[in-house]
Amino acid sequence: MTLFTNPRQHKLRLTPRNKQEKREKAQMGSSGVSWKLADHPKLPKGKTVAVVVLDGWGEAKPNEYNCIATAETPCMDSLKKGAPERWRLVRAHGTAVGLPTEDDMGNSEVGHNALGAGRIFAQGAKLVDIALASGKIFEGEGFNYIKESFANGTLHLIGLLSDGGVHSRLDQLQLLLKGVGERGVKRVRVHILTDGRDVLDGSSVGFVETLENDLAKLREKGIDAKIASGGGRMNVTMDRYENDWNVVKRGWDAQVLGEAPYKFTNALEAVKKLRAEPKANDQYLPPFVIVDESGKPVGPIVDGDAVVTFNFRADRMVMIAKSLEYENFDKFDRVRVPKIRYAGMLEYDGELKLPSHYLVSPPEIDRTSGEYLVKNGIRTFACSETVKFGHVTFFWNGNRSGYFNAELEKYVEIPSDSGITFNEKPNMKALQIAEKARDAILSRNFDQVRVNLPNGDMVGHTGDIEATVVACKAADEAVKMILDAIEQVGGIYVVTADHGNAEDMVKRDKSGNPLLKDGKVQILTSHTLEPVPIAIGGPGLSPGVRFRNDVPSGGLANVAATVINLHGFEAPSDYEQTLIEVADK
Numbered sequence: 010m011t012l013f014t015n016p017r018q019h020k021l022r023l024t025p026r027n028k029q030e031k032r033e034k035a036q037m038g039s040s041g042v043s044w045k046l047a048d049h050p051k052l053p054k055g056k057t058v059a060v061v062v063l064d065g066w067g068e069a070k071p072n073e074y075n076c077i078a079t080a081e082t083p084c085m086d087s088l089k090k091g092a093p094e095r096w097r098l099v100r101a102h103g104t105a106v107g108l109p110t111e112d113d114m115g116n117s118e119v120g121h122n123a124l125g126a127g128r129i130f131a132q133g134a135k136l137v138d139i140a141l142a143s144g145k146i147f148e149g150e151g152f153n154y155i156k157e158s159f160a161n162g163t164l165h166l167i168g169l170l171s172d173g174g175v176h177s178r179l180d181q182l183q184l185l186l187k188g189v190g191e192r193g194v195k196r197v198r199v200h201i202l203t204d205g206r207d208v209l210d211g212s213s214v215g216f217v218e219t220l221e222n223d224l225a226k227l228r229e230k231g232i233d234a235k236i237a238s239g240g241g242r243m244n245v246t247m248d249r250y251e252n253d254w255n256v257v258k259r260g261w262d263a264q265v266l267g268e269a270p271y272k273f274t275n276a277l278e279a280v281k282k283l284r285a286e287p288k289a290n291d292q293y294l295p296p297f298v299i300v301d302e303s304g305k306p307v308g309p310i311v312d313g314d315a316v317v318t319f320n321f322r323a324d325r326m327v328m329i330a331k332s333l334e335y336e337n338f339d340k341f342d343r344v345r346v347p348k349i350r351y352a353g354m355l356e357y358d359g360e361l362k363l364p365s366h367y368l369v370s371p372p373e374i375d376r377t378s379g380e381y382l383v384k385n386g387i388r389t390f391a392c393s394e395t396v397k398f399g400h401v402t403f404f405w406n407g408n409r410s411g412y413f414n415a416e417l418e419k420y421v422e423i424p425s426d427s428g429i430t431f432n433e434k435p436n437m438k439a440l441q442i443a444e445k446a447r448d449a450i451l452s453r454n455f456d457q458v459r460v461n462l463p464n465g466d467m468v469g470h471t472g473d474i475e476a477t478v479v480a481c482k483a484a485d486e487a488v489k490m491i492l493d494a495i496e497q498v499g500g501i502y503v504v505t506a507d508h509g510n511a512e513d514m515v516k517r518d519k520s521g522n523p524l525l526k527d528g529k530v531q532i533l534t535s536h537t538l539e540p541v542p543i544a545i546g547g548p549g550l551s552p553g554v555r556f557r558n559d560v561p562s563g564g565l566a567n568v569a570a571t572v573i574n575l576h577g578f579e580a581p582s583d584y585e586q587t588l589i590e591v592a593d594k
C-alpha cells in the first residue's frame with residue numbers, strides 16, 4: 010500500500026503522562042480520573058451513531074483470492090466512492106496495534122482493543138517477549154507460585170503450538186521450557202493444541218518436530234520432558250465466549266484425566282496419522298493422549314502438579330482458566346479436580362481477576378472510549394453473535410467483562426451455531442445482528458449502536474473461497490440494513506474492520522505472487538497484513554466533516570477519538586488523534 014510507505018513510529022503508551030492529563034487528574038475525584046469530556050467546538054450531540062466492525066475485512070487488489078472483491082458488495086462499494094473525504098484506509102497490524110513487529114498480522118483482540126481504547130498499548134505478545142528477554146518472567150509472583158511444585162510435582166504446559174503470534178508463539182514456549190529447565194523443574198508435560206488457523210494448515214507437523222527436539226534437549230539434562238496430549242484448537246480447549254463447553258471438556262478429559270478417543274505413543278505419529286484421515290486438518294484434529302508401552306497415559310494432571318496455560322491472548326483461555334481454577338463449576342463434569350498450582354501466561358480477565366496467578370501482567374487498558382462515553386451519558390447498545398460477542402464488549406472495553414453502567418448499556422448476544430465449521434453456514438447470524446441493530450437504532454433509546462459482523466473472518470478462516478464470497482455478501486447486506494436505519498433516524502455511521510482476512514486467501518511470496526508448494530497454491534486461512542477501510546456518513550453527519558489528510562498513517566487506535574467527536578465531544582488529550590476535521594462550508 011503506497012499510503013503507508015512511511016509509517017509513523019508509534020510510541021507505545023504504557024502510562025498517560027502529558028501535562029493536560031496531569032492537570033485533569035488534579036481536578037478529579039477519588040477514582041483519580043476526570044471522566045467529563047469537553048464539548049466538541051463544532052459537532053453537535055444527540056445523533057445516533059452506528060459503529061459497524063466488519064471482522065476480517067481488509068483492502069487488497071481484486072483477484073481470484075480476494076473474496077471481498079469477488080463478492081457482490083454494493084453497499085461497501087458505494088461507501089468507497091466517498092474517498093478520500095468519507096472513506097479511507099487505516100493500519101490494522103503490527104506496531105499500529107501494539108504488536109512486536111510490522112510482520113505481525115492484526116487480530117481481533119488487538120484490533121478491538123485499539124478501536125475501543127483509542128491508544129496503542131504494548132500487547133500480550135510483546136509483553137511476554139520483553140519479560141522473557143529480561144528474565145523477569147521467572148522472578149514474578151506467578152512463577153514463584155508454580156515453582157513450589159517443581160520439587161515433587163509435574164509442570165504441565167497447555168497451549169497453542171504455533172508461530173502465528175495471535176494467541177501464542179512457539180519461540181516463547183521454547184524459552185519458557187529452557188527457563189524452567191534451568192530453574193529446577195524435574196518433570197514437564199506439554200499438552201499441545203494444533204493451529205492451522207493463524208498459520209498454514211499442515212504446519213503442525215513441523216512445530217511438533219521442533220518441540221520434540223527441545224524436549225529431547227531437556228531430557229539430556231535429566232529432565233523428564235514429554236508431550237502428553239493434543240488436539241486441534243477448534244475441537245479441543247480453545248472455545249470462546251462459552252459457545253461450546255464440549256470443546257473445553259474434550260481438552261479436560263485428555264489433559265487432566267488422560268482420556269481421549271485416540272492413543273499414541275508418539276505425538277509426531279499422532280499428528281501425522283490423524284491428519285491423514287479424510288477431511289482432517291490442524292484446526293479440528295480430534296483429541297489424543299500419549300501413552301507408554303503399557304498403554305498408560307504419560308501425563309494426566311494430578312494433585313501437587315503445576316499448570317501453565319501459555320497462550321497470552323485472553324478470549325480462548327477464559328473457559329479453560331475457569332475450569333482449572335473455579336471450585337464451584339457446573340459447565341461439565343470434571344470427574345476429578347486435581348489440587349494444582351495454576352498460572353496463566355497473562356491475566357485473562359481483569360474484571361474477574363482470572364486466573365489469580367499469572368506470569369506476565371497484561372496491558373493496563375484503562376479509560377476506554379466505551380467507559381468515557383457511558384460516563385458522559387451516551388446510551389450504548391452492542392451486539393454480535395456468540396463467536397464475536399466479546400469482541401465488541403470485552404475487547405472493546407479493554408478486556409473487561411460486564412457493563413460500566415447497566416442503566417445506560419445493553420449488550421445483546423445472538424447464539425452462534427456450534428459444532429459446525431462456518432463454511433457450512435456462511436451467512437452466520439449477520440442478518441439477525443443487523444436486525445437487532447436496526448431495532449436499537451429505530452427505538453431511539455441508544456446513542457451508540459455497535460456491532461461486529463463476523464462473516465468475512467470466521468468463514469475466511471475455513472479457507473473455503475466459495476463460502477467466503479457468500480459470507481462477504483451477507484456481511485454487506487447486514488451493513489446496508491444498519492445504514493438504512495441510520496438514514497431513517499438522521500444518524501451517523503462509522504463502518505470499519507478489525508484486520509484483514511477475506512481479502513486475501515492465498516499464501517504469497519515476497520513479491521506478492523501465490524507461493525506454490527508441490528505445484529499447488531497454498532490456501533491462507535489466517536489474517537493478513539492489509540489495511541482496513543473506514544467510512545463515515547449518514548444524514549446526521551455535519552456538513553464539512555471529512556477525513557483529515559494529515560494523518561496518513563492513521564490506524565485503528567485513531568477511530569475512538571473519531572467516534573467520540575461524532576458524539577459531540579472532544580476526545581481525551583492522550584488519545585490518538587481523530588481522523589476527522591470540520592471544514593468551513
Ligand SMILES: O=C(O)[C@H](O)COP(=O)(O)O
Nearest residue numbers: 116117118175206207466
Ligand atoms: O481465535 C481465532 O479465531 C483466530 O486465531 C484469530 O481470529 P480473530 O482474531 O479474528 O478472533
Ligand SMILES: [Mn+2]
Nearest residue numbers: 064065117507
Ligand atoms: Mn477479528
Ligand SMILES: [Mn+2]
Nearest residue numbers: 065466467470
Ligand atoms: Mn479471525
